[in-house]
Amino acid sequence: MKHSLVIAFAVIILLPACAQNKKEMKSLVAFYSATGTTKAAAEHLAQQHDATLWEIEAAEPYTTADLDWRNENSRSSIEMKDPEARPTIKQCTNITPYDTIYIGFPIWWGICPRIINSWIDNNLPQLEDKTLIPFATSGSSGIEDAESYLRKTYPDLNWQKGLLLNKR
Numbered sequence: 001m002k003h004s005l006v007i008a009f010a011v012i013i014l015l016p017a018c019a020q021n022k023k024e025m026k027s028l029v030a031f032y033s034a035t036g037t038t039k040a041a042a043e044h045l046a047q048q049h050d051a052t053l054w055e056i057e058a059a060e061p062y063t064t065a066d067l068d069w070r071n072e073n074s075r076s077s078i079e080m081k082d083p084e085a086r087p088t089i090k091q092c093t094n095i096t097p098y099d100t101i102y103i104g105f106p107i108w109w110g111i112c113p114r115i116i117n118s119w120i121d122n123n124l125p126q127l128e129d130k131t132l133i134p135f136a137t138s139g140s141s142g143i144e145d146a147e148s149y150l151r152k153t154y155p156d157l158n159w160q161k162g163l164l165l166n167k168r
């Protein structure tokens, strides 16, 4: 009788506690994409890492005119000239379950679009205990400037080396 009580205690109390300690590492691929290129890269990355996919969307979507980098008065040009610009995001992301977060974006003027700042700001300070891996697509630029911009802007976050996922 005594023995069966001890065994029942082990099964009910100790086993679930051990299982919790052996928590599975979870990854999230959160990305912004204006014209679909980064979205395709994000989908591939999420498949490779068995990660959850999350699209960061602007509350007010960017039109073709908004994306015209040749026009210095277009929405994207105005935002990129203003380091404090924080376009509003459509929906919050629940990042609690994740240990590693891949953050993807198209390169705009050498760095990340300001909507990525909006997303990071919205998720601080929770992001502080996560491993963050930036990734990007571009016309030709590398990811290095975007990476150092992110490290400099958010020095308390745990940034890993970035990935440029342009198709070869």
Ligand SMILES: Cc1cc2nc3c(=O)[nH]c(=O)nc-3n(C[C@H](O)[C@H](O)[C@H](O)COP(=O)(O)O)c2cc1C
Pocket: 032, 033, 034, 035, 036, 037, 038, 039, 067, 068, 069, 076, 077, 105, 106, 107, 108, 109, 110, 111, 137, 138, 139, 140, 141, 142
């Ligand atoms: C406003 C704007 C600025 C851009 N600036 C750069 C740049 O500085 N360097 C570069 O190589 N490509 C630049 N691009 C091209 C995009 O990074 C590239 O087309 C990217 O793959 C688009 O990704 P998406 O389809 O996910 O939006 C720019 C595009 C836009 C719309």
